[in-house]
Amino acid sequence: MGTIRIFRQYVATRFIVLATIEAFIFIFSLYFGLMAGLRVSWLELLDYINLLAPEAIFFATVMLISLSIVGLYQRRLKNGRVEMISRVVLGVGIGTILIHQISYTLPELDMGREAWLSVISIAFIGVLITRLLMFQALSSQALQRRVLVLGSGEKAASLKESASKFANGQFQIVEYVPLVDITKGVGSNLLLATESNLLEIAKRVKADEIVVAVDNKKESFPTNALLRCKLFGIEVNDIVTFYEREAGIIKIDWISPSWFIFADGFQRGKWRKRLKRYSDVVCSAGLLFLFWPIMLLVSFAIYVEDRGKGPLLYKQKRVGENGKIFELLKFRSMKVDAEKNGIPQWAQQNDNRITRVGHVIRRLRFDEFPQIINVFRGEMSFVGPRPERPEFVENLQKTIPYYQERHAVKPGITGWAQVCYPYGATEQDAFEKLQYDLYYVKNNSLFLDFVILLQTAEVVLLRRGSR
Structure with a gap:
């Protein structure tokens, strides 16, 4: 099986086929589950097929998003049967929680606990069988x-x-x-x-x-x-x-300036840029309203640990779109004197500069929450290359070709490199991550942003990459 391009993003054909099959499984499991849960006959259910169509579409959509969140539609997922089964269990579990919460908010979607239990059980069995068959098929060289x-x-x-x-x-x-x-x-x-x-x-x-x-x-x-x-x-x-x-990378060893000129992509549509900005403003305002209690608790924890002797927020100069310098905001997770003599340092594994509260908020990604303010102010976007410090950028531009090209788009809280490559704190890591960043700069679209946000949910959920 090959790949097709959807909004300049390469998508494996097998995942399109798999998602289509599983969508039908979710839709049909709703009807068969209702038959089992409500103990109605097939003939009786026929009278309600059109009436239940919104519930069927709702169920399929939530479950497909849940499976995406746990990485079941990405090529980087290793072909391990145990890992696949565990992710199906986790994905269906997340979908069940989401359905319960949405049904609680919208009672018209609630069909009763027994009915939903039957629906989800049938869906789980159907997806698991489909995945096992696909796993077996992909091990054959014929595909x-x-x-x-x-x-x-x-x-x-x-x-x-x-x-x-x-x-x-x-x-x-x-x-x-x-x-x-x-x-x-x-x-x-x-x-x-x-x-x-x-x-x-x-x-x-x-x-x-x-x-x-x-x-x-x-x-x-x-x-x-x-x-x-x-x-x-x-x-x-x-x-x-x-x-x-x-x-999903651009091999920078093998390209030249002429490649940038003649390659497809690198589009900066006016309407796309406006739409992305509008969505950033609306989503950042909504998230600030939603997460303010957590942000208040984090601020209180930092204040108590340091007895009010240090700032709650850590402000650091970063390089933004077109090389513009801005102040990135984070909850302070390191000691006040983390950088002695003002010399910039990469974060390291088991960094002893990190405070006790810092370990927790980094693990949970809560330290990133103030960057929502950067998004609201227009200095960042939710999705884009991670902004680096001017001191690092100055050095990296001298040693890594085309490093400055990553600044052609607005930096983001998350990005293609963040979901594809583990946390890095060396020049070689910067080189590898640039290959992902250039892929994003070349192929960026709202569809790719959506894909990255779904994969970011997996990174946060499975706690990959934090340091």
Whole structure:
């Protein structure tokens, strides 16, 4: 199974198929569950099919969002049966709680505890069976895309090493075809001889796609051979596009300024920007109203621990959109003298500068709440690259190519790098995260923002990445 693009975001076909099947499972489980819970016959239920349609759509929507929150529709989820089952249990559990709360608020959606119990039980069994069958199907090579790699040098070797990390049953590399007799980065046992033309090789290995991973395209590049493969119906992609699609990153080692000029994406529609700003204002105002009791409790806890000797909020200069400097707000989670002599430092694992209250609020992500004020003021958005300190940015721009390009969009509380890459506090981590940030800058859309927010819920729920 391949991928399709929805609002410039690559979505695996298998998840579209899976979500569609599970939507029907949720809808039908509502009807069958009512039959079991209310003890009515199928003929009696037929009279209420149209009447119950809103409840069925409501139930399916809530459950699909709940499964998304626990990461069941993302390619980074490892193909472990135990992990999959545990996430289904957690997702259905979250959905059950949400349905109970919404039904309590909107009594017209409440069908009674016994009826809902039957509905959710049937839905859980249906989803679990579907997931187990899909798990079994994906372990078969029949559903994997067969990829033929053109090249045998550094790029091809990098793809070989990275494939196992992000393939996740999506594709298999069938062979590598060297261009010329150059230094090989791929073992000779994996290489195909090149006596035959490229189209014949692709037919022989039944390739669905050819990935061009050539280190130097100026040497003997087979333009005509690739054209024949393309006209024959075999998809042809360069390795940068392949990484973008399969891993959600832009490989900055292999791009040039001309790539930015001619690549699709990097759109800044006026109406999209306005809509995002309006949604940021409305959501930030609503969240401030919703979370003020928690923010008050956190402020009180910080005040008590330090006996009122330190500030409640930590204000730090960060680099925003187009390089503009602003003050980022956080609840203070470190000691007052955390940075001696004013020298900026990365946060470290088990950092001894963090206070007792700080450990708790960082764990629960409560320290980030004041950034909602930054969003309301327009300095940040809910979704975007995380803003860095000017001192770090100055150094990183000297050592990491295209680092300044991440400032083309407004920074965010959460972002693509935050949900895809673990917490990092080194220059190498900044390099890796930039590849995700550039993906966001290139492909940003409200749809991608929604995907990131759902995955952020998973990060917070499963407590991944905090430090």
